[in-house]
Structures are given as C-alpha cells and as structure tokens.
Amino acid sequence: GAVVSQHPSWVICKSGTSVKIECRSLDFQATTMFWYRQFPKQSLMLMATSNEGSKATYEQGVEKDKFLINHASLTLSTLTVTSAHPEDSSFYICSASEASGSYEQFFGPGTRLTVL
Amino acid sequence: AQKVTQAQTEISVVEKEDVTLDCVYETRDTTYYLFWYKQPPSGELVFLIRRNSFDEQNEISGRYSWNFQKSTSSFNFTITASQVVDSAVYFCALSSNSGYALNFGKGTSLLVTP
Numbered sequence: 175g176a177v178v179s180q181h182p183s184w185v186i187c188k189s190g191t192s193v194k195i196e197c198r199s200l201d202f203q204a205t206t207m208f209w210y211r212q213f214p215k216q217s218l219m220l221m222a223t224s225n226e227g228s229k230a231t232y233e234q235g236v237e238k239d240k241f242l243i244n245h246a247s248l249t250l251s252t253l254t255v256t257s258a259h260p261e262d263s264s265f266y267i268c269s270a271s272e273a274s275g276s277y278e279q280f281f282g283p284g285t286r287l288t289v290l
Numbered sequence: 291a292q293k294v295t296q297a298q299t300e301i302s303v304v305e306k307e308d309v310t311l312d313c314v315y316e317t318r319d320t321t322y323y324l325f326w327y328k329q330p331p332s333g334e335l336v337f338l339i340r341r342n343s344f345d346e347q348n349e350i351s352g353r354y355s356w357n358f359q360k361s362t363s364s365f366n367f368t369i370t371a372s373q374v375v376d377s378a379v380y381f382c383a384l385s386s387n388s389g390y391a392l393n394f395g396k397g398t399s400l401l402v403t404p
Contacts (some may be wrong), residue, residue: 208391217381217394265333271389279389281327283334 176202178270180282187258188290195253195285197268203248204270208279209241212265224251258289292317294384294395302401303372311367311398313382319343324358324365325383325392335381341365372402 177200187193197207205226210218222243224230230243240262242254251270255262267284293316303309315324326338339349341358349356353370369376379399383392 206389217396218392220391220393223391267335269392278340279385279392281335281337283332286333 176200176270176272176278176280178268178280178282180266180268180285182285183283184286184288186288186290189259190257192254192256193258193287195255195266195268195287197251197253197270197282199249199270199280202270202272202280204251204272205248206271207245207251208269208271209243209251209253210267210269212267212284214265218267221253255287258287260289263287263289292319292322292384292386292393294382294393296380296382296395296398298398299396300399300401302403305374305402305404306371307402308368308370309372309400309402311369311380311382311400313365313367313395315363315365315382315384317384317386319386321387323385323387325381325385326356326365326367327381327383328378329381329397330378338367338380369400372400374402374404376400377402 179198181196207224209221211221212218221236222230222232224243224245226245226248232238245251265284269279269281271279295314322343324341328336346358355368357366379397381397382395385392
C-alpha cells in the first residue's frame with residue numbers, strides 16, 4: 175500500500191520556539207493532506223485540510239497564525255507550530271489522499287511534540 | 291453534521307474470549323464511508339477496514355469481523371478468540387466521501403489479559 179512518512183517522529187522544544195513537522199507521500203501524489211491532533215487518551219481531531227498550491231482550510235477553533243501549513247508540492251505538506259507552548263504538546267498525525275484512483279487516505283506514523 | 295459514537299470507553303477481556311466493539315454513526319449523507327483503525331501504544335494508526343454505504347455485506351478477515359447495519363446506523367467490530375496482541379485503542383471513523391477528512395469516534399481501549 176501507499177506510504178506516508180512524517181519527520182520528525184518526536185521532538186522536544188522549549189516554550190516560545192517554532193517547530194516544523196513534515197508529511198510526505200512516498201510513492202504517490204497527494205492533492206490533499208490532512209492534519210490531525212491527538213491529546214493523550216483522546217480521539218483524533220482534524221485541524222486543517224491542505225490542498226497543493228492553495229491555502230489550507232482550518233477547522234473552527236484552530237489558530238491559523240499559530241499552526242502554519244504549507245502544501246508546496248504533491249508529495250509534501252508541512253505544519254509549523256509557531257511560538258509553541260506546553261498546551262501544544264500533542265501527537266500530530268497527517269494523512270494524504272491520492273490524487274487519482276480511489277482517493278483513499280493513508281496515515282503517517284505521527285509526530286509526538288513535547289513543549290517544555 | 292456527522293457524529294461517531296463509541297460508547298465503550300474501555301473493555302477488558304481474558305485471552306481467547308470474543309469481544310465486540312460498538313460503533314454508532316450519524317450522517318445526513320447518502321454516500322459515506324466507515325472505517326476501523328487500531329492504534330497500538332506506539333501511536334501509529336493501523337488501517338483495518340473501509341466500508342462504503344452501499345455495501346452492507348458483512349466482512350470477515352481472519353479473527354476479525356464487521357457487522358454493518360444501515361437500519362441501526364451501526365458498524366460493529368468483533369474480534370474472535372482475542373489475543374494479548376489485540377490490546378490497543380480502536381477507533382471507528384466516518385467520512386463523507388473517499389479521500390475526505392475522517393470524523394473519529396472517541397475510541398475504545400481494549401485490554402486483553404493472559
């Protein structure tokens with residue numbers, strides 16, 4: 175099946191710094207990528223939908239100036255958490271939807287962010 | 291609006307027992323997709339099944355089986371002869387269409403003890 179990678183798999187940063195998380199579709203082109211956030215012992219919540227070459231669409235309650243999303247190519251989307259704070263500590267998971275065929279979604283392995 | 295309800299927060303069974311995880315959904319769409327994912331402690335989501343709204347056939351894959359009933363808006367998941375390795379959080383999810391964002395239930399944490 176199709177593979178989606180995320181980098182880094184985990185990151186620890188100081189409060190106030192910015193962190194970039196990459197999501198790549200390795201063997202297919204993805205017109206659409208999704209970013210989810212999962213707090214401990216909770217469900218996955220959609221943060222934003224990212225379409226290649228256009229601005230991301232953010233879910234209600236997600237600050238677009240804090241969570242910058244760039245989908246510059248059909249295989250790469252990045253999520254930058256700006257001025258991170260301890261409450262941003264979470265598990266961030268991306269998924270990518272194929273540009274053709276079944277439009278099936280494939281999930282990345284996730285990135286665990288800890289803000290000190 | 292879409293909604294997925296997994297009423298069972300935690301389930302604990304002894305190895306070799308059968309266990310059913312419930313999933314009830316709400317949607318106004320006539321076309322939709324239902325999913326089950328397994329999330330082990332590592333965190334990575336493991337895809338188990340996708341079912342579209344037009345296919346009500348039950349599915350069996352090894353020890354796993356799924357019962358889709360549109361009449362009750364349910365998509366239940368049964369593990370037969372459970373094993374310790376089945377211990378994980380299981381999520382049921384719904385999307386309006388293939389390739390659309392998924393709306394996840396709150397998950398059911400399954401613990402299988404020897």
